[in-house]
Every structure is written in structure tokens, then in C-alpha cells.
Amino acid sequence: xxxxxxxxxxxxxxxxxxxxxxxxxxxxxxxxxxxxxxxxxxxxxxxxxxxxxxxxxxxxxxxxxxxxxxxxxxxxxxxxxxxxxxxxxxxxxxxxxxxxxxxxxxxxxxxxxxxxxxxxxxxxxxxxxxxxxxxxxxxxxxxxxxxxxxxxxxxxxxxxxxxxxxxxxxxxxxxxxxxxxxxxxxxxxxxxxxxxxxxxxxxxxxxxxxxxxxxxxxxxxxxxxxxxxxxxxxxxxxxxxxxxxxxxxxxxxxxxxxxxxxxxxxxxxxxxxxxxxxxxxxxxxxxxxxxxxxxxxxxxxxxxxxxxxxxxxxxxxxxxxxxxx
Numbered sequence: 001x002x003x004x005x006x007x008x009x010x011x012x013x014x015x016x017x018x019x020x021x022x023x024x025x026x027x028x029x030x031x032x033x034x035x036x037x038x039x040x041x042x043x044x045x046x047x048x049x050x051x052x053x054x055x056x057x058x059x060x061x062x063x064x065x066x067x068x069x070x071x072x073x074x075x076x077x078x079x080x081x082x083x084x085x086x087x088x089x090x091x092x093x094x095x096x097x098x099x100x101x102x103x104x105x106x107x108x109x110x111x112x113x114x115x116x117x118x119x120x121x122x123x124x125x126x127x128x129x130x131x132x133x134x135x136x137x138x139x140x141x142x143x144x145x146x147x148x149x150x151x152x153x154x155x156x157x158x159x160x161x162x163x164x165x166x167x168x169x170x171x172x173x174x175x176x177x178x179x180x181x182x183x184x185x186x187x188x189x190x191x192x193x194x195x196x197x198x199x200x201x202x203x204x205x206x207x208x209x210x211x212x213x214x215x216x217x218x219x220x221x222x223x224x225x226x227x228x229x230x231x232x233x234x235x236x237x238x239x240x241x242x243x244x245x246x247x248x249x250x251x252x253x254x255x256x257x258x259x260x261x262x263x264x265x266x267x268x269x270x271x272x273x274x275x276x277x278x279x280x281x282x283x284x285x286x287x288x289x290x291x292x293x294x295x296x297x298x299x300x301x302x303x304x305x306x307x308x309x310x311x312x313x314x315x316x317x318x319x320x321x322x323x324x325x
Contacts, residue, residue, distance in 0.1 A: 003027045005076035007061060007109060008083030009054070012185040013125070015046035017080060017228040018054055024232075028054040029074045031061070031083070046185050061105030064112065071116035078235050079117070081109045082125045084158075085151070095150040102154035103161075110165045110173065118171060121235040124162040126175040127155040128220065128246070128287045138290040141177070141244055148284050163242070172240045179220040179246035179289045181227040182309060184316035191253060192221070192313065195260050200317035202271055203264040206325060209271050213278030215254040218286040222247040223304035223312075233298040246289025247302050259307060263314040 004021050008014045009030025021028050035043065044051060057073070059066045061083055083105060085098045106124065113122050131139045132148035147153045159175045166173040186193040191212065201207040222245075230245040254268075261268035294300050304312075 001025060001027050002077045003029065003074060004078045004080065005029045005031070005070070005074050006080045006082060007031045007105075008081075008125075009056070010044055010047055011082060012046065012183055012187070012224050013082050013181070013228055013231075014080075015050075015185060016183070016225050017082070017231060018047060018050060020228055020232060022050060022053055026078075029070075029076065030054055030056050031059045031067075031070060032056050033060065034058045061108060062101060064108045067108050067112040068116065071112040076117055076120050079109070079113055079120055079122045080125075080231060081106060081123065084125065084154070098150045099154050099157075102151070103157045106158040106161055110161055113173070114165060114169055114171060118169070120172070121240070122162070122165075122171065122173040123231050123235055124158055124173070124175040125231075126159045126162075126177045126242070127152065128177060128179040128244075128289060129284065130156045130159060130177065131287060132284055134284075134286060137286060138246075138248070138288040139244065140290040141242055141293055149280070159242070166240055172235075174234055174240040175242045176227075176231055176234055177242065177244045177289075178227050178230075179222065179244075179287060181222045181224045182313065183224040184313055185224070186313070192256060193317075195253075195257055196310070196313035196317045197321070198271075199260045199264050199266065199314050200321045203266065203318060204321050204325060206321060209273050210257075211273050211275040211278065212253060212257070213275065213280070215257070215272070215274060216252050217284065218250040218252050218288065220246045220248065220250050220288050221256070221306055221309065222302045223309045226302040226304055230294060230298060230300045233294075233300050237297070241297075243294040243298065244289045244291050245294055245300070246291045247306065248289060248291060249306065250286060250288040251306060256306075256310065259310045260314050263311050264318065 129152035133146040182192040198210040257268040
């Protein structure tokens with residue numbers, strides 16, 4: 001039985017990945033912060049239904065000795081490093097925390113991997129935010145990076161660290177450059193979940209408006225369940241390589257709003273208000289990926305369309321708020 005170690009197992013991607021690996025017969029171990037054990041109702045909500053089938057290990061990504069101990073205990077065959085401070089807007093408010101946590105956490109994970117389990121396979125969760133001020137549309141694995149936030153900068157550093165460990169030490173270490181992927185489990189601070197949750201609250205009479213920033217920003221959106229499947233496929237290859245994972249379609253935040261409100265039978269123009277406070281200091285206008293390499297080499301393609309994704313998110317949030325109120 002293969003053993004997988006997941007950092008960020010309590011997040012959106014971590015929970016879907018854990019489900020996928022369990023279905024495939026893996027022994028799944030997840031690194032969690034000790035604070036999660038003190039507040040399991042909130043912190044472990046995404047994995048509550050599988051908690052009895054996985055092994056949760058308290059540890060800190062900011063402590064190399066902590067990770068060294070975990071790697072020594074688990075001796076994983078596959079490592080999925082998903083944990084990060086991943087909310088871009090917050091990274092403008094606290095650049096130091098974002099850079100320290102994301103870069104050091106990745107470095108410590110890679111070092112523990114090299115020292116304890118060099119025969120394992122390592123996945124790093126890179127991001128389309130690395131492209132930032134894009135040099136070409138669409139972006140592929142050869143497009144230069146030009147990050148526009150400390151989050152994007154931290155992911156470029158993680159990407160370079162992972163590639164360097166692969167080249168310097170001959171490790172099976174790679175990165176998945178994933179474009180925006182959402183789901184019913186997305187955090188409420190992210191724009192897509194902010195939209196779907198407000199649609200639900202407006203539909204149920206709890207709120208009367210939704211304030212957003214740049215409605216014309218374009219993003220390439222997919223469902224997290226499709227994207228974790230791509231992560232797994234990358235580690236099943238004979239040789240490590242980096243891949244762009246995306247839908248290949250770009251839509252504006254305005255279009256996402258229109259679709260989401262339509263699911264509830266509402267006209268977004270009556271409820272959405274632009275608030276300049278929500279604009280980024282340095283905006284990323286368009287992110288659109290080219291996943292030709294992943295589709296050809298991994299035989300991967302997304303199965304859930306944007307319309308299906310939006311419908312799933314809105315219907316789930318309507319049900320959530322109906323129960324709460």
C-alpha cells in the first residue's frame with residue numbers, strides 16, 4: 001500500500017486529494033497545525049467525513065525539526081505540498097508573513113524530503129499568479145514569470161526551489177502550475193465563494209448587496225476535484241516535469257457574477273456594487289492557461305464546466321444558509 005503525505009490536508013485541495021487517494025487505496029497522512037485539533041469543528045470541517053480513515057499529524061511547516069520527525073515517522077512514497085498562505089489580497093496586507101511561511105515552508109519540506117525519503121515523489125503546488133503581468137496569452141510552461149504580489153513571488157521561489165532540488169539532487173520533484181480552481185469547499189474570502197455565498201444570502205433575504213473590486217479581471221476557472229486528479233497523475237509519470245493545469249477559458253468576474261445570480265433567478269446588476277477598496281495595488285488583468293502538455297502527456301482534461309461549477313457552488317451555499325437561518 002502506497003503512503004501519501006499531504007501538507008494542507010484541511011484545505012479545499014487537500015480534502016479532495018485525500019478523498020481521491022483513499023479511493024485509490026493509499027494510506028493517507030496529513031500535516032495539521034496543533035490549533036486545528038483545538039478547534040476541529042471549524043478547522044477540520046472539510047475532512048470530517050474521512051477523518052477516521054486518515055492519519056492526522058500535528059506539525060509546523062515553519063519548523064524543520066518538526067517536519068524531519070514527521071517524514072521519519074511516515075516514510076511517504078508520495079508527498080503533496082499544498083499548504084500555503086494562499087489568499088492573494090492578504091499577502092498585500094502582510095507580506096512578511098506570506099513570504100516567510102510560503103518560502104521557508106517549501107524549503108523545509110524539500111529538505112526533509114531529500115534527507116529522509118529521497119526515493120519518494122514530491123509535488124509542489126505552484127500557481128498561475130506567478131505569471132502576474134503576463135508576457136503572453138495564453139500562458140504555458142515556457143512563459144516567463146512576472147508576479148504582482150508577495151504571494152506570487154513566494155510561489156516563484158517555491159517553484160525554483162523545487163526545480164533546483166530536482167536538478168541538484170536527482171529527486172522526483174515537480175510543480176503543478178494550477179490556475180484558479182474553486183468548489184463548494186472554497187474559503188469564503190476568495191472572490192468566487194464570496195459571490196456564491198452572497199447570492200445565497202441575497203436570495204434568502206439575509207443580505208441586499210454584494211461589494212466587489214475589479215469586475216473586469218479575467219480568470220481561468222475550474223473545479224478543484226478535477227485539478228487534484230492532475231496532481232496525482234503528475235506523480236504517476238516515469239520522469240518528473242512541471243505542468244500547467246487549467247480550463248483554457250477566460251471569464252471576467254462580471255461573468256461569474258452573472259452566472260451565479262442567474263442560478264438563483266436574480267439579475268446581478270441589481271445587487272453588485274463596485275468598491276475601490278477591493279482593488280489590488282498591482283492588478284493582474286488576465287490569466288489564461290494553455291494545458292496542452294498536461295492533456296497530451298498526462299491524458300488529463302477537466303470534466304466539470306464553469307457553468308456546472310457555479311451551479312454547484314450557489315446551490316450548496318443556498319442549502320448552507322437555509323440551514324443556518
